[in-house]
Amino acid sequence: MNESSARAVTRRALLGAGAATAALATTAAAPAAASGHRTPRSNTHVVLLGTAGGPSLLQGSDRHGISSAVVVGDRYYLVDAGHGIYHQLLKARLGNWNKLPAEPLDGLRAVFLTHLHSDHVSDLATLFTSGLFAGLDRADPPVQLIGPGDRGVLPPVFGGVPEPAIVAPEEPTPGTTAMWHHLIRAFATDYNDRSRDNGKPSPHNLVEAHDIVLPSELAADPNGTPHPAMNPIDVYEDDRVKVTGILVQHAPIFPAFAFRFDTEDGSVVFSGDTSPSDNLIRLADGADVLLHEVMSVAAVEEGFPKPRTPQQEGLVQHLLSAHTSIEDVGPVAERAGAKKLVLHHFVPPHRPEREWRNAQKGFSGRLIVGQDLDVINVGTGRSRGQR
Ligand SMILES: [Zn+2]
Structure with missing residues (x-):
């Protein structure tokens, strides 16, 4: 996104007294029209880069x-x-997409990880290695990588099978910071080749990893369910956004977070992977946009027809308790008072849109069944071709 104009805003108007003094907020430029692309109008908008779950x-x-x-200017x-x-x-x-070579990563400020399942983190390796040639090498300040810490204890063995061998028993549940350090070593x-042959900077100077620190009483029992009730905690803040987080229910994964972004334009909440969660409803209170995961129970039933073995039945119950069904997601958004509900992280991803549209039941706001590259405006304004 190029900067076409800038206007000074008072940070206090956004985050209240005590926040950083003043900042620039920029209005997203309208890139040259191209077929199929939706040009955002509002300063803050969300682009769905990928919407598959699992x-x-x-x-x-x-x-x-x-x-x-989440794009802000x-x-x-x-x-x-x-x-x-x-x-x-x-x-x-995103970023300098229209320069040769394209450098979309030059606009990236931070990466937030809801939890450490591989389908949520696997392209970190591409971002932070190949990305040296796509704008990451000019990251200043460093990109912030923020996510769950080490859960500290292995989850129980599920389904009555014998105890499996432990991967990396010396450190079997690394958190975000450790994952980043291991990734540097793996690559x-x-x-070293890129720095010596191409003059690229050290990854240590381009990315800073942080584990989200939970109050000790909330981190005490990673295998306990349901997740402990809590109020949102501060996760990140700069001159454009304030990000808060809360634990959600995706056992046995722990911690699993939902995130809320507040900008001067409005608020957008990401559920992460979770079954219906009172914490999430608290975090999403009155949000302009709620992006929520969703699962088709019919698809699960079809995938595991009865009669089921005890292990299959266990897996089915496991899926049902770790995700939110089409029938449940509308009432979650209604209880939160969200204005717009955007479905993403479809489990499984290949079901027809008409099935996902049943999520409107129980929700009086606007439902959007997300597609890859959809642009979702946050707050005021919506122009033609946007959602
Ligand atoms: Zn997950």
């Missing part, structure tokens, strides 16, 4: 892995980094 490869869907961009923030987003950044025209051959 790690399976399923025929019949061209949705990319789960990832979204000429900067953007990623929520999750599922498979395929590297090229989606280009298609979404050290490439990083």
Whole structure:
């Protein structure tokens, strides 16, 4: 996104007294028209880079892995980094998408990880390695990578099977910071080659990783369910956005977070992966936009027809308790008082849109069944071709 104009805003108007003094907010430029692309009008908008949920490869869907961009003027923030987003950044025209070579990562300010399932994080490796040639090498200040910390204890063995061998028993549940450090080591051959042969900067100077710190009483029992009730906690703040987070219910994964972004234009909440969650409803109170995961129970029933083995039945119950059904997501958005409900992270991703539209039941606001590269305005204004 290029900067076409800038106007000074008082930060206090956005975040209240005590926040950073003043900042520039920019109005998104209207890039040259091209077929199919939707030009955002509002300063803050969300681009759905990928909308598929789960790690399976399923025929019949061209949705990319789960990832979204919150765009505020000429900067953007990623929520999750599922498979395929590297090229989606280009298609979404983020950052310097129109320069040769394209450098879409030059507008990236931070990446937020809801939880550490691979379908939410697998393209971090591409972003932070190949990205050296797509604008990451000019990151100043460094890109902030923010996500769950080490859960500290392995989850219980599910389904009555024997205890499996533990992967990396010396550190079996690394959090976000450790994952980043391990990723640097795993790609050290490439990083050292790029620095010596191409003059690229050290990844240590381009990305700063942080684990979200939970109050100790909330982190005490990672295997406890349901998630403890809590109030939102501060996660991140700069001159464009304030981000808060809350624990959601995606057991046995822990911690799993939902995030809320507040900007001068409005508010947008990401549910992360969760079953219906009172914490999420608290976080999303009155949000302009709620992006929520959704699962088709019919697809689960078809995938595991009865009679089921005890293990199959266990897996079915596991899926049902870790995600939100089409029938439940509308009432969640209604209880939160969200103005707009956007479905994404479709489990499974290949079901027809008409099935997902049943989520309108129980929700009096506007329902959008998300598609890859949809642009969702946050707050005021909506122009033709947008959602
Ligand atoms: Zn998950």
